[in-house]
Amino acid sequence: GFTVSLVGYTNSGKSTTLNALTGADAPAEDKLFSTLDTRTRTLTLENGLKVLVSDTVGFIKKLPAHLVASFHATLEETRRARLLLHVVDASHPAHERQMEAVREVLAEIGCGDGRVLAVFNKMDVVSDFEAAQLRERHPDACFISALTGEGMDELRRRIRELLLEEAVEMTVRIPFSRGRLLAEVLDSGFTVGVRYGSEHAEADLVIPEEELGKILKRGAAEVESVE
Numbered sequence: 769g770f771t772v773s774l775v776g777y778t779n780s781g782k783s784t785t786l787n788a789l790t791g792a793d794a795p796a797e798d799k800l801f802s803t804l805d806t807r808t809r810t811l812t813l814e815n816g817l818k819v820l821v822s823d824t825v826g827f828i829k830k831l832p833a834h835l836v837a838s839f840h841a842t843l844e845e846t847r848r849a850r851l852l853l854h855v856v857d858a859s860h861p862a863h864e865r866q867m868e869a870v871r872e873v874l875a876e877i878g879c880g881d882g883r884v885l886a887v888f889n890k891m892d893v894v895s896d897f898e899a900a901q902l903r904e905r906h907p908d909a910c911f912i913s914a915l916t917g918e919g920m921d922e923l924r925r926r927i928r929e930l931l932l933e934e935a936v937e938m939t940v941r942i943p944f945s946r947g948r949l950l951a952e953v954l955d956s957g958f959t960v961g962v963r964y965g966s967e968h969a970e971a972d973l974v975i976p977e978e979e980l981g982k983i984l985k986r987g988a989a990e991v992e993s994v995e
């Protein structure tokens with residue numbers, strides 16, 4: 769499915785945001801995602817779009833040298849993520865500098881040019897005046913309080929919007945003779961609906977184009993939309 773990774777300076781509220789985002793959802797240990805650790809959870813967005821959201825360790829300005837390797841290892845998921853949520857402690861006086869430090873680390877590990885959504889957290893302890901300034905300076909960002917839940921619906925809406933920008937909607941037909949392909953497609957997290965005929969299933973997908981390409985190559989057929 770779609771993958772989203774939470775990144776940000778240490779103590780910015782990444783883990784709290786993960787909980788607030790996915791609180792009502794099943795943890796990732798359900799059968800489909802048994803290989804994933806507890807830092808990854810599923811988030812179901814509007815119309816059944818499923819997203820895997822993973823937490824990361826906090827970024828700091830000067831990482832001790834002996835931690836660099838293990839730190840980078842935990843960021844493998846981050847490198848693969850379709851979208852990064854850059855969580856910022858809006859109440860921290862040095863948050864602009866912290867954002868810069870995080871951007872530097874992202875560039876270092878090769879995530880410099882992916883999609884990043886800035887998420888200003890802890891808005892519950894930011895004054896109205898500062899909030900207005902932040903919104904003006906960062907018009908494309910999201911503003912939340914993971915603690916109170918403020919802004920979480922808007923954040924979910926933005927995540928969906930950004931993921932859908934690089935996805936296509938398509939119905940494919942898969943014959944039952946391709947049982948393995950069918951099972952994989954149904955488990956992929958890209959399937960939002962399915963209907964069964966006598967010899968095939970039709971799956972409604974919301975899927976990145978290159979992933980759709982793989983499925984079509986393996987024997988799924990595009991279904992003509994009947995207008």
Ligand SMILES: Nc1nc2c(ncn2[C@@H]2O[C@H](COP(=O)(O)OP(=O)(O)OP(=O)(O)O)[C@@H](O)[C@H]2O)c(=O)[nH]1
Pocket residue numbers: 776777778779780781782783784785824825826827889890891892893912913914915916
């Ligand atoms: N006031 C306020 N506090 C928050 C909010 N979100 C998180 N916190 C607090 O900030 C502290 C850090 O939160 P975490 O979610 O652990 O932050 P983190 O980014 O995961 O931290 P690391 O994993 O150590 O990098 C905790 O004491 C949280 O309760 C918020 O929206 N408002």
Ligand SMILES: [Mg+2]
Pocket residue numbers: 782783784823824825826
């Ligand atoms: Mg954390």
